[in-house]
Amino acid sequence: MVYLTRKAEFSASHYYHNPEFSAEENQRIFGKCNNPNGHGHNYTLEVTVKGEVNPRSGFVVDLKQLKDILNREVLEAMDHRFLNKEVPEFFTRIPTTENLAIAIWQRLAPKLKAAQLHRVRLYETPDLFVDFYGEA
Amino acid sequence: MKAYLTRRYMFSASHRLHNDAMTAEENRATYGKCNNPYGHGHNYALEVTVSGPVDERTGMVCNLVDLDAVVQHEILERFDQQNLNTLPDFTASVPTTENLCIVIYDILQRGFHCAHLEKVRFEETMMNAFEYSGGGQLCK
Numbered sequence: 441m442v443y444l445t446r447k448a449e450f451s452a453s454h455y456y457h458n459p460e461f462s463a464e465e466n467q468r469i470f471g472k473c474n475n476p477n478g479h480g481h482n483y484t485l486e487v488t489v490k491g492e493v494n495p496r497s498g499f500v501v502d503l504k505q506l507k508d509i510l511n512r513e514v515l516e517a518m519d520h521r522f523l524n525k526e527v528p529e530f531f532t533r534i535p536t537t538e539n540l541a542i543a544i545w546q547r548l549a550p551k552l553k554a555a556q557l558h559r560v561r562l563y564e565t566p567d568l569f570v571d572f573y574g575e576a
Numbered sequence: 577m578k579a580y581l582t583r584r585y586m587f588s589a590s591h592r593l594h595n596d597a598m599t600a601e602e603n604r605a606t607y608g609k610c611n612n613p614y615g616h617g618h619n620y621a622l623e624v625t626v627s628g629p630v631d632e633r634t635g636m637v638c639n640l641v642d643l644d645a646v647v648q649h650e651i652l653e654r655f656d657q658q659n660l661n662t663l664p665d666f667t668a669s670v671p672t673t674e675n676l677c678i679v680i681y682d683i684l685q686r687g688f689h690c691a692h693l694e695k696v697r698f699e700e701t702m703m704n705a706f707e708y709s710g711g712g713q714l715c716k
Contacts, residue, residue: 458633469634471641534635538579542630567584568640571625575578 443558444500445488448510450519453480454535457524478522483540484563485514487548489555501555513547537564541572549574580694581637582625585647587656590617591671594661615659620676621699622651624684626691638691646688651680669714673700677708678715685710 455478456470466474473479487510491500517527523535529543541562549557563569592615593607603611610616624647628637654663660671665679681696697707 456635460633469639536630536635538581538630538637539635541579542577569582570637571580571582572577573580 441490442493442500443488443490444503444506444555445486446503446506446510448485448487448507448515449482450485450515451480451482452518452521452523453478454523454530455479456534456536458534478524481564483518484569485510485544486559486561486563487544487557488559488561489552490558491555494554501552505554506552509548509551513551514544517547537562537568537570538572541570545572545574577630578627579630579637580625580627581640581691582623583640583643583647585622585624585652586619587622587652588617588619589655589658589660590615591660591666592616593670593672595670615661618700620673622647622680623695623697623699624693625695625697626688627694628691642690643688646684650683650687673698673704673706674708675714677706678712681708681710682714 455475456473457466457476458469461469487506489501489506493500521527523530523540527535527543529535529546530539533539533543541560544562545557545560548560557574560572561569562572591610592612593610594603594613595606598606624643626638626643630637660666660676663671666675669675677696677698680698681693684693684696693710695707695709697705699705
């Protein structure tokens, strides 16, 4: 089994707000992230897939195909977007880094054929990242 | 759904690797330049990984403010700009980065309860890194 990681970057804005909370609760729990006008990050995404090395190609996965899937499923949907308003997953869920990593996993997992998705690692900033392995 | 959240912190400290139970020659052979009697320093990068179910109401494994507060109070305020050999944590052990991992892990295990402490990872320099996930004990 070999693990292969592909990196991508996208920039997006978001804010944290739960309509079930009072204004005070939202402010207390989410702090500055509760600003309704949003704020942005340069996200760095690392997608790790795993599989056996194909004896004919020497590949775990065709990197071009992986890059195309990443572009189509993630970057085109999220790059330079206001996540709360433009990405359907976040019409009802809060676009925290945790939920973003889960949403990216759910977008990618069904599209990968040759290799199996192992991990989605998403950096919100260089000093904060989330890993999701598809665990329930 | 279970997710893993990692936060990175920086602090600077000095140390000297020296074991009183060894002869001067043994210390030099074992620790090399790190045995220099006046010590030397590093910019340590500390990564703390915690895990747990993502709270459906907040979208979070835990509130970063809580993690930052514990690390600030228990780690950064105690270790930043210090000589590790002079701290009570290292009176009976050599302040290698292996032992530093264990000390920091144990402090966080006792002081942070908002999510499961998964791992502590230290970069002593850009060329070396150490990880500890519990289960061991501080070594001489």
